[in-house]
Amino acid sequence: MKHIVILGSTGSVGISALEVLASYPDRFDVCALTAARQDERFAEQIETFRPNVAAMADESAANRLRSRPNIGDTTIYSGVEGLVQAATLDQADLVISAIVGAAGLVPTLAAIQAGKNVALANKEPMVMAGQLMKQETSAHGVMIFPVDSEHSALFQSMQGHRKEDIRRLILTCSGGPFRTCTREEMRHKTKAEALNHPNWEMGSKVTIDSATLMNKGLEVIEAHWLFGIPSSKIEVIIHPQSIIHSMVEYKDGSIIAQMGIPDMKIPIAYALSCPEHISLDLPRCDLLKEGPLTFEAPDTERFPCLALAYRALQVGGTMPAVLNAANEVAVQGFLDDKISFIDIEGVIERTMDAHSRLELDTLEDALSADSWARECAGMIVHDCAADSVVMRRGSYA
Numbered sequence: 506m507k508h509i510v511i512l513g514s515t516g517s518v519g520i521s522a523l524e525v526l527a528s529y530p531d532r533f534d535v536c537a538l539t540a541a542r543q544d545e546r547f548a549e550q551i552e553t554f555r556p557n558v559a560a561m562a563d564e565s566a567a568n569r570l571r572s573r574p575n576i577g578d579t580t581i582y583s584g585v586e587g588l589v590q591a592a593t594l595d596q597a598d599l600v601i602s603a604i605v606g607a608a609g610l611v612p613t614l615a616a617i618q619a620g621k622n623v624a625l626a627n628k629e630p631m632v633m634a635g636q637l638m639k640q641e642t643s644a645h646g647v648m649i650f651p652v653d654s655e656h657s658a659l660f661q662s663m664q665g666h667r668k669e670d671i672r673r674l675i676l677t678c679s680g681g682p683f684r685t686c687t688r689e690e691m692r693h694k695t696k697a698e699a700l701n702h703p704n705w706e707m708g709s710k711v712t713i714d715s716a717t718l719m720n721k722g723l724e725v726i727e728a729h730w731l732f733g734i735p736s737s738k739i740e741v742i743i744h745p746q747s748i749i750h751s752m753v754e755y756k757d758g759s760i761i762a763q764m765g766i767p768d769m770k771i772p773i774a775y776a777l778s779c780p781e782h783i784s785l786d787l788p789r790c791d792l793l794k795e796g797p798l799t800f801e802a803p804d805t806e807r808f809p810c811l812a813l814a815y816r817a818l819q820v821g822g823t824m825p826a827v828l829n830a831a832n833e834v835a836v837q838g839f840l841d842d843k844i845s846f847i848d849i850e851g852v853i854e855r856t857m858d859a860h861s862r863l864e865l866d867t868l869e870d871a872l873s874a875d876s877w878a879r880e881c882a883g884m885i886v887h888d889c890a891a892d893s894v895v896m897r898r899g900s901y902a
């Protein structure tokens with residue numbers, strides 16, 4: 506029996522992970538779950554899976570949870586310390602890291618430092634502090650199994666091959682909902698349009714990141730740290746059908762790809778059971794019905810966020826943490842209707858331009874770069890919002 510913790514069980518990845526675990530009760534036991542604010546959904550998960558521990562980041566949500574009748578004997582913790590208690594539980598064998606954003610860094614790093622293997626969906630900690638995460642992984646002798654479908658595909662395409670034979674990693678990208686839009690069309694895109702991803706159902710932050718292509722940029726940085734491959738050997742290719750999840754090209758010209766329907770349960774299950782491929786009750790990938798598989802080069806003129814991520818990785822130090830935090834603030838600003846879709850990239854670029862790179866050796870370095878960038882990006886969002894009010898007023902005149 507493998508004892509599993511899920512950080513972020515009420516999210517899109519967390520729910521898919523619970524579905525996989527529920528279909529193998531003889532192999533997996535859920536020992537801890539965490540969430541942030543959705544106490545009603547979280548209470549239902551606790552009632553179904555009966556974890557020993559449950560933690561909520563939000564104190565008032567945790568208090569509401571404690572007063573619910575259906576939580577049984579589960580011990581409830583709260584705040585960041587509560588998340589860390591769940592992530593480092595003695596009996597845990599594997600921690601599924603599925604919190605969204607920088608909030609996952611502290612508990613995920615704590616899990617690694619407590620000697621837990623991690624199934625990593627939450628890419629932002631790897632973007633913020635990849636070197637530190639890798640150092641701690643080696644120091645504590647633990648494994649990080651990728652859950653992101655692209656990284657799972659790369660991981661699977663490397664099995665049985667030598668790292669020194671790799672020529673390049675090819676990360677595939679659906680292109681998002683605005684793949685064929687001009688800059689002018691993107692300027693007027695609404696939140697609802699940006700949240701309407703063509704192939705994947707995901708949480709709102711990663712869906713907006715997919716529309717700007719920042720998600721692919723974050724994945725380039727994640728791939729660099731996960732697999733120890735320089736950014737010059739990591740390429741992105743648009744593949745609108747999302748059937749090939751990524752590929753590895755070797756020195757002799759062979760390209761190994763991993764394919765399947767776009768369903769996160771597949772990479773989640775592989776991270777839980779690798780090297781075994783366990784059965785999943787999912788529709789099969791019928792290549793005859795899929796139609797042609799096509800490829801396009803990404804256009805960084807129309808999607809500058811991808812280029813910003815490469816730039817952050819090349820600058821190194823604190824810059825990727827700054828990129829990540831500025832992106833989180835900008836995406837939230839867009840979701841809150843404060844800035845336009847096209848303003849997202851401007852907020853990130855201006856925050857990066859204002860930052861002087863520092864070394865990033867410790868968790869504190871990562872957290873302080875994160876909080877500096879949030880403050881800076883917050884001010885830029887505020888300015889953009891004020892400018893757009895002036896423009897709107899002007900247009901009424």
Ligand code: NDP
Binds near residue numbers: 516
């Ligand atoms: P969701 O927004 O659907 O879920 C996020 C989860 O994190 C929820 O459980 C939420 O709790 C919790 N959470 C939010 N804020 C905090 C916080 N401050 N502290 C602690 N917990 C918090 O996200 P997704 O499942 O879509 O994505 C999770 C991660 O996986 C992201 O990093 C994303 O990039 C990555 N990923 C997602 C994919 C997908 O298909 N969704 C695919 C590949 C990678 P609550 O619900 O209570 O607010």
